[in-house]
């Protein structure tokens with residue numbers, strides 16, 4: 423992990439302490455078809471060209487792709 427990683431913009435301030443679990447993305451409110459990784463902004467969705475499985479907070483408010491989760495999980499503790 424590197425402090426100057428382009429993906430970091432202070433997310434740990436609001437993500438710290440939140441428990442994330444690996445989930446398959448699904449539409450959890452009407453009209454909602456995707457989320458973005460909190461770090462790299464990759465699209466997480468059930469659509470074909472998107473990431474389907476990612477780490478999410480219990481309320482599905484925040485999503486983090488697997489790669490970023492592996493890279494930044496220490497920041498979230």
Ligand SMILES: [Zn+2]
Pocket residue numbers: 459460461462463464486487488489490491
């Ligand atoms: Zn990511």
